Amino acid sequence: MRLRAVDLACIRAGRVVFEGLQFAVSNGEMLAVTGPNGAGKSSLLRLIAGLLRPARGRLMLDGGDKELSIGEQAHYVGHQDACKPSLSVGENLAFWSGMLGGADAASALARVGLHALARLPALYLSAGQRRRLALARLLTVRRPIWLLDEPASALDSAGQGMLCDIIRAHLADGGLVIAALHGAMDIAATQELRLSGAPTIMELEPVP
Amino acid sequence: MSAVTELFIRDLRLAVRVGGGALMGVVFFLVLVALIPFAIGPDLALLARIGPAILWLGALLATLLGFDRLLTADHEDGSLDLILMARMPVEIAIMVKALAHWLTTGLPLVVVAPLLGILLNLEPQATGAVALTLLAGTPALTFIGTIGAALTVALRRGGLLLAILVLPLNIPVLIFGVAASNAALVGPMPFGTPLTILCALSLMSAVIGPFAAALALRQGLD
Numbered sequence: 001m002r003l004r005a006v007d008l009a010c011i012r013a014g015r016v017v018f019e020g021l022q023f024a025v026s027n028g029e030m031l032a033v034t035g036p037n038g039a040g041k042s043s044l045l046r047l048i049a050g051l052l053r054p055a056r057g058r059l060m061l062d063g064g065d066k067e068l069s070i071g072e073q074a075h076y077v078g079h080q081d082a083c084k085p086s087l088s089v090g091e092n093l094a095f096w097s098g099m100l101g102g103a104d105a106a107s108a109l110a111r112v113g114l115h116a117l118a119r120l121p122a123l124y125l126s127a128g129q130r131r132r133l134a135l136a137r138l139l140t141v142r143r144p145i146w147l148l149d150e151p152a153s154a155l156d157s158a159g160q161g162m163l164c165d166i167i168r169a170h171l172a173d174g175g176l177v178i179a180a181l182h183g184a185m186d187i188a189a190t191q192e193l194r195l196s197g198a199p200t201i202m203e204l205e206p207v208p
Numbered sequence: 209m210s211a212v213t214e215l216f217i218r219d220l221r222l223a224v225r226v227g228g229g230a231l232m233g234v235v236f237f238l239v240l241v242a243l244i245p246f247a248i249g250p251d252l253a254l255l256a257r258i259g260p261a262i263l264w265l266g267a268l269l270a271t272l273l274g275f276d277r278l279l280t281a282d283h284e285d286g287s288l289d290l291i292l293m294a295r296m297p298v299e300i301a302i303m304v305k306a307l308a309h310w311l312t313t314g315l316p317l318v319v320v321a322p323l324l325g326i327l328l329n330l331e332p333q334a335t336g337a338v339a340l341t342l343l344a345g346t347p348a349l350t351f352i353g354t355i356g357a358a359l360t361v362a363l364r365r366g367g368l369l370l371a372i373l374v375l376p377l378n379i380p381v382l383i384f385g386v387a388a389s390n391a392a393l394v395g396p397m398p399f400g401t402p403l404t405i406l407c408a409l410s411l412m413s414a415v416i417g418p419f420a421a422a423l424a425l426r427q428g429l430d
Binding site: 046049050051052053068071072074076078079080081082083084085086087094095096098099100101 | 222226228284285291292296
């Protein structure tokens with residue numbers, strides 16, 4: 001499986017966020033999207049998810065399911081955690097698991113360390129715990145593409161370690177990860193896509 | 209459970225739990241209709257004559273209250289992104305959400321309408337007729353409101369704009385709802401004709417509403 005972007009451009013509110021963007025990620029690889037605030041990292045992820053439309057250019061998935069769009073084969077963890085405060089932690093995850101076509105919510109909850117809180121209303125979760133709950137969604141249903149928007153935000157160091165572990169496991173399983181990052185992440189097989197913030201042609205550079 | 213039932217049950221749960229606001233519409237309906245006799249005065253004949261119209265107006269305004277929860281709440285916490293990305297067609301998702309919304313905001317209005325009929329001095333037969341027309345007509349209100357909810361989803365505090373968009377589209381439902389109720393009350397029209405049209409309006413909006421709302425959501429991607 002290989003996800004390619006050709007001459008991708010994104011225009012939001014009349015402003016060119018980025019243009020002429022090229023990259024290719026294969027399964028087993030992680031693409032770290034970096035750059036200053038407002039450079040278009042989140043826009044790029046939403047574009048791949050199908051939640052924004054590209055102004056120009058194309059996204060192609062080689063070797064995926066032809067019947068499904070790229071977004072339908074992807075998990076997206078955005079800034080918002082999609083947790084309902086009035087539902088319990090377990091109910092929140094079970095809903096997304098069922099909605100996305102998965103089954104195993106309990107073990108995913110244990111994997112992110114929220115097992116003991118399954119019956120607690122999500123209202124009482126801290127920001128980091130809500131983020132863990134959002135990450136648990138990745139584990140309930142297998143989707144080959146993971147789109148993670150600053151996944152480590154609000155996570156403690158143990159949580160960041162857990163995040164690295166599940167990303168490594170996903171890559172080893174033949175998955176593909178595109179993550180908007182600020183700090184570096186200890187993942188082998190990472191290439192970096194640097195968005196400069198200025199509307200110029202951006203190039204792919206390997207991580208030293 | 210399939211994705212459809214998951215979504216349906218989740219929306220029902222959210223509606224009846226804290227902050228869900230399932231009963232807000234009913235309470236508003238109750239307050240509005242209870243206030244009318246105080247404003248009109250103790251003219252029982254007049255109240256009985258305008259009773260069906262008041263019940264219908266009250267129900268129409270009460271349904272407007274809940275629409276900002278239908279999609280905006282999911283938009284604000286990021287759930288809508290995931291629903292749009294799920295393999296379930298957006299039209300189906302909206303249909304399911306609208307059904308759950310009707311069950312928690314529309315159906316309670318039908319249930320309390322007979323009780324409020326007493327406040328308006330309605331005959332039992334007329335009360336039954338109004339409840340029946342509400343049962344036939346409130347789904348149309350919900351499905352039409354879904355379009356407005358989808359159009360205003362990205363606006364913060366879009367509630368008033370939503371009301372302005374949706375109310376004109378609800379006028380046919382109001383006309384035939386009140387016409388059917390009055391037909392049962394005084395005649396001379398047969399009760400069946402406007403009721404059938406009301407049912408047709410509900411079925412039509414059940415088809416058009418989810419498609420139009422899905423189109424609005426897709427266009428509004430940003």
